[in-house]
Amino acid sequence: MSETALSRRPPAWVLWSMATILLWGTWGLVSKIASAGVDAYVNQLLYTAGLAPLMCFVAWTVWKRSAGEKREGRAQGIFWAFLTGILGGVGNLAFFQAMVKGGEASVVAPVTALFPMVTVLLALVFLKERLGRVQWIGLGLAFVAIYLLSA
Amino acid sequence: MNAWLGFAILALILWGITGVTQKLSTNRISSERSFLWFCWAMVALSAVVLLFAHPHWGLGRVVVLCSLAGGALNGLGAWTSFRALESGGKASIVISLISLYPLLTVVLAVVTLGERLTLMQTAGAVMAIAAAILLSLESTPESAS
Numbered sequence: 001m002s003e004t005a006l007s008r009r010p011p012a013w014v015l016w017s018m019a020t021i022l023l024w025g026t027w028g029l030v031s032k033i034a035s036a037g038v039d040a041y042v043n044q045l046l047y048t049a050g051l052a053p054l055m056c057f058v059a060w061t062v063w064k065r066s067a068g069e070k071r072e073g074r075a076q077g078i079f080w081a082f083l084t085g086i087l088g089g090v091g092n093l094a095f096f097q098a099m100v101k102g103g104e105a106s107v108v109a110p111v112t113a114l115f116p117m118v119t120v121l122l123a124l125v126f127l128k129e130r131l132g133r134v135q136w137i138g139l140g141l142a143f144v145a146i147y148l149l150s151a
Numbered sequence: 152m153n154a155w156l157g158f159a160i161l162a163l164i165l166w167g168i169t170g171v172t173q174k175l176s177t178n179r180i181s182s183e184r185s186f187l188w189f190c191w192a193m194v195a196l197s198a199v200v201l202l203f204a205h206p207h208w209g210l211g212r213v214v215v216l217c218s219l220a221g222g223a224l225n226g227l228g229a230w231t232s233f234r235a236l237e238s239g240g241k242a243s244i245v246i247s248l249i250s251l252y253p254l255l256t257v258v259l260a261v262v263t264l265g266e267r268l269t270l271m272q273t274a275g276a277v278m279a280i281a282a283a284i285l286l287s288l289e290s291t292p293e294s295a296s
Contacts, residue, residue: 013240016231017248023228025255030217030224032260037214041206046215048197050222054230055190062183069181077179078188084172085192091165092225094158103155106266109256110279111159116250116286118167126171138285141278148275150156 031096032105040096047092107149117142182233190226228252243288250283 034043098108117139123129131139176185200206235245257276260266268276 011240012238013235013245014248016235016238017240017245019231020228020235020249021252021255023224023231024249024252025259027221027224027228028253028256029259029263030220032264034214034217034221037211038218039207041200041204042208042210043218043221044200045197045206046218047222047225048193050219050224051190051193051226052222054223054226055187055194058183058187058190058230062181062187065181065183069184073179074184077176077185080172080176081180081185081188082192082195084169084176084185085189086196087165087169087172088189089193089196091162091169094162094165098155098158098162101153101155101158103153103159104266104268105260105264106257106268106276107272108155108159109253109260110276111156112162112166113250113253113283114279114286115163115166116170116283118164119170120286122168122171123174127174132288134285134288138282138288141282141285145275145279145282146160148271148278150153151269151271151275 028105028109032099032108035096035099040093040100043096044089044093111146111149114142114145182237186229186233189229246287247284250287251280253283254280 031043034046038046095108095112098112099105120131120135120139124131173185176188232245232249235249236242253276257268261268
């Protein structure tokens with residue numbers, strides 16, 4: 001492959017980002033299809049089973065790299081990661097239940113994708129982070145979007 | 152308020168809180184270890200569901216495949232998003248770009264499931280995606296208020 005052809009290739013981060021859009025975008029669709037025949041609890045069990053192969057791969061990666069990793073603050077880090085999983089999992093149950101209750105994928109996906117508004121508000125209150133002008137605009141847009149999507 | 156909207160807002164709130172807890176975690180441990188413990192929490196939650204929720208079985212093959220695919224697609228998406236950040240992409244750009252994913256869901260749902268959006272909902276979907284992008288942008292010293 002020539003040097004020009006190589007330089008025309010998009011950077012790796014663009015390709016990984018596109019892959020993420022493809023994976024998460026499709027996840028919204030398959031969740032809606034599944035919601036027609038399964039309740040939120042069974043979906044959670046199957047969802048976790050679907051996650052298992054990746055979990056094994058990541059566990060292997062962590063085990064390989066664990067020698068050089070610092071131990072300081074690990075217990076706290078694990079606590080927050082575990083809490084993230086519990087909140088994320090209950091969030092998944094609610095997301096799926098929204099589909100089961102008749103929410104259309106084309107509406108539920110954009111509504112739930114507004115979750116950064118909660119993160120930004122919490123970071124403002126608890127982490128004392130400051131918001132930029134664009135984030136304030138984003139926050140305002142988010143409220144209008146929820147109103148329009150629920151119409 | 153419609154029941155589906157209540158659940159969607161609950162998901163939004165819970166996932167929003169994870170934005171903070173995830174940051175508190177990755178400030179202390181690697182993203183891989185954080186993801187691994189995220190998965191362990193999913194396993195624990197599933198065990199609780201299995202013990203107490205008495206789920207109803209009797210499922211079609213397509214439904215089972217879609218539910219399994221849901222876990223795989225969502226997990227892989229989390230992993231590829233970490234790879235995007237590790238491959239040198241600026242967090243503000245990567246996360247803004249990734250925030251476009253509902254657009255694909257909307258297109259796929261309209262094309263494959265025949266869902267139809269009203270004019271108001273279309274405007275809302277566009278606004279939601281724009282809002283998610285703006286919220287993901289890092290504040291600069293000039294623009295911070």
